[in-house]
Amino acid sequence: MNEDRNRIPASHRRSKSKVVMLKLFSGVFVLFILFLSSSCCNNKAPEPVAAVKIKFEGLKDSYQSRAWVIETAKGDSSTKIDSVYYGLMHHVVGYSFLLEFRKDEPNGDYYIYADSVRGPNVITEFVLNTDQDKCGNDVITYTYRFNGIFETQKVHEITIHK
Helix, strand or coil: CHHHHHHCCHHHHHHHHHHHHHHHHHHHHHHHHHHHHCCHHHCCCCCCCCEEEEEEECCCHHHCCEEEEEEEECCEEEEEEEEEEEEECCHHHCCEEEEECCCCCCCCEEEEEECCCCCCEEEEEEEEEEEECCCCCEEEEEEEEECCEEEECCCCEEEEEC
16 A cells, blocks of 8 residues: 555645645635625614513403503603503413513603502613614613512513412
8 A cells, every 4th residue: 555655746645635625725715705694794683672571470361351551751650641551461462461662762651550450560760772783783772670670671571460
């Protein structure tokens, strides 16, 4: 076998290894280009939403519990801004609804009511921050207090017990 190797000129052996290295380099280069072309900047991200899922625990369909939210001015529960009626809470909707916050104008305080739940639960001190990622897509972060407890956008669901 050594004799076969000795019959191949040294220059030919070196050029064969150069070809292998060149193929390897070109393969890595093509993979790098494919990786760059599939980056986030070529795809438009979905529009971000500032929202939290409000879920009622301990309800049954037989309770016929209706839910609604009243938005008031920040720090002033006597000044109503808006109200949304979410209807009957039942198993089809998982006894829950999605409460969306406004991104383009100030948010007030949100008083959450249900027939089967004692008293209001309230979201206060809502603060929204909008930034952009490296691809120019909007990224939103927000903080708020739910019944006085500080929360962030990482809390996707608030549970209200009957």
